[in-house]
Amino acid sequence: MQADTALTRELRHHYLFCSLTDAQLERLLASAALRRMAAGEHLFAHGDAATQFFLLRSGCVKLYRLSPEGNEKIMRLIRPSQTFAESILFMEAPSYPVSGEAVEPSQLVAFDRDTFLGILRESFATCQAVMAQMTVRIQAHWDEIETLALQNSRYRVVHYLLGLLPRNAQGRVAVTLPTRKMVIAAHVAVTPETLSRTLRGLSDEGLIEVSGDEVTITDVDRLRRRIH
Amino acid sequence: MQADTALTRELRHHYLFCSLTDAQLERLLASAALRRMAAGEHLFAHGDAATQFFLLRSGCVKLYRLSPEGNEKIMRLIRPSQTFAESILFMEAPSYPVSGEAVEPSQLVAFDRDTFLGILRESFATCQAVMAQMTVRIQAHWDEIETLALQNSRYRVVHYLLGLLPRNAQGRVAVTLPTRKMVIAAHVAVTPETLSRTLRGLSDEGLIEVSGDEVTITDVDRLRRRIH
């Protein structure tokens, strides 16, 4: 890949790459590839042999699995400046554990597994960053497993809405849904119909107001308490 | 902790510790503590500040979360020679992300976080082992999230039973359930009643035979195919 000052600066501010020396970064970029994708375009499939992990620069990518009956569960929605599929780095026979597909036109960087592994060997700080990142993901998984196992669909929808807000939001707040409702539904593990009905129910109770992809939460604290 | 040749030999065969030098291992053990627990005894609670991670030597420990209504979801059942709670190593403000409790009388080793972090800094091989281990756990989480989101309780029970078998089991196989059925139920995220009924259903169909905590699978391949 051609050197690119904008990209270099971007990586320098990324927790995974900020500890690398100039030489290491150069080596990494030399083995990396830029990739542009159209909405709906396929990146990799669950089970594919893997030699790359990715950084999303713009757009949106979904990581998902399909049941035999064709139902889709979105495991993670990737946003710009997030990396994904790092876990293939340490597998013995690396293969993607989920499928990946662009939800919007997207631009991403594909990093070479072996090159990055070589750099890891030289940089404990980067090792730390990788391990910290994996820890964050593991925590998120515990949370998701808990809500799937112990909470109903209403809780999951409300939890998703609250997750869109800044941490210290209060009172009346408006958010715009980041993607189509179908995608959100597959993310919180309900059908589009149920999502629609749940939002309707919440708005009938006066907890939210919905207009297209604009959702206004009338009182954040009340919603948090009413989650049950 | 006092040096203990049996324990030292045990650690030498553990993937997490097998790459350490004698000096490192000694340092680690000096800061570690042995702990014995009775059945039902509490090890740590979700949210507790954390300075230790653990290796189970004997017995059985459950890692779980409780819903506000008091429902329990067991996230992981720890077996002898498994380590757990390593993820507290890389948190900024380390706190246990789940609760831990002995299910049987257990014996375990508590390792000191800071000491192990210091050793990690000196041993890339051990870093690799840690990262590989985290990767395995992440993969298991993907699988669990998928089955919770996309599969019904019958599938989860059958999947659990099949998971008790050796990888290449065939034909008629007997297994004994490793713990009380209540615990298994909380592990596969159903109520004890539903677990009981599901086993009943499977045995009415001739797929399994149940007698106390002995389950015989009449035909492993048929059960695998009949999962859905």
Add this chain to the structure above:
DNA sequence: CACGGGGGTTGATGCCCGTCAAGGCTGCAG
């Protein structure tokens, strides 16, 4: 022996949510 408690099973009931089907809305192509 009676007693009690915990684990497991079974039955009755209800509700959450998925499925199927129809209809509205919007944006795009002809």
Add this chain to the structure above:
DNA sequence: CTGCAGCCTTGACGGGCATCAACCCCCGTG
């Protein structure tokens, strides 16, 4: 403009699973 496709909504319906309750069995204790 018309037609069409995709997304969203709404309604009717049914099944899976939780809940509540009763009962059995086993085992340790007084």
